[in-house]
Amino acid sequence: MEDPIKSFTDLKLNPWLIRQCQTIGVKTPTEIQKAIIPHVLNDEDCIGCAKTGSGKTLAFALPILQKWCEDPYGIFALVLTPTRELAYQIGDQFLVLGKVMNLRVSIITGGMDMVDQGKELAKKPHIVIATPGRLADHLDTCNTFSLNRIKFLVLDEADRLLSGIFDEQMRTIFGAVPKQKQTLLFSATMTDTLEQVKSITKKQVFVWESKQD
Numbered sequence: 001m002e003d004p005i006k007s008f009t010d011l012k013l014n015p016w017l018i019r020q021c022q023t024i025g026v027k028t029p030t031e032i033q034k035a036i037i038p039h040v041l042n043d044e045d046c047i048g049c050a051k052t053g054s055g056k057t058l059a060f061a062l063p064i065l066q067k068w069c070e071d072p073y074g075i076f077a078l079v080l081t082p083t084r085e086l087a088y089q090i091g092d093q094f095l096v097l098g099k100v101m102n103l104r105v106s107i108i109t110g111g112m113d114m115v116d117q118g119k120e121l122a123k124k125p126h127i128v129i130a131t132p133g134r135l136a137d138h139l140d141t142c143n144t145f146s147l148n149r150i151k152f153l154v155l156d157e158a159d160r161l162l163s164g165i166f167d168e169q170m171r172t173i174f175g176a177v178p179k180q181k182q183t184l185l186f187s188a189t190m191t192d193t194l195e196q197v198k199s200i201t202k203k204q205v206f207v208w209e210s211k212q213d
């Protein structure tokens, strides 16, 4: 069957976002992007599984930025990821796309001064990208910012975030975000934990990229 979605325009992304993609050499959507973006724009919770390097970051960054520019306020999205390196990579992708719209991104990971980070969070960045440990430290110790109005919670590398090692920090974070929000989970592998998440939530759209190696 012929694929009805071929381009970012078919995905109903705004022209400014498509232009920004082109400036970084991203011209046509990958499979996971084609599969996930319509559901995110349609306000649905999603679990996306696709192998490493398949473009999962833009599968959430593009629709989040589109929604953000329709209604930009406060801390709009929180992206959790297990490592500092991944946090910076995700931050770079958001910034390169959003800088024309004056997007403010904060990376909250270990290795930086807590007080400086607290001040940065107080200025209400639009997107916060964090590792669970450092973000939970902020939530436990300072009150410079609030996550209670975020619109999006993204768990990047969700299999690792939900594997057990971050349980205490994840509990702190889940306690600080609103019930009403869109939750997006991404992973390269489908684990038992993700199976459980999938089975207990009714409204989730589950996309397993067909072209797995």
Ligand code: ADP
Binding pocket: 025, 026, 027, 028, 029, 030, 033, 050, 051, 052, 053, 054, 055, 056, 057, 058
């Ligand atoms: P994953 O999270 O699935 O491992 P990434 O989101 O980190 O993958 O993307 C891997 C690389 O592919 C990045 O360098 C990214 O800029 C690039 N990329 C993402 N989407 C596209 C696309 N549609 N066309 C070309 N390159 C892309």
Ligand code: MG
Binding pocket: 056, 057, 156, 157
């Ligand atoms: Mg990734």
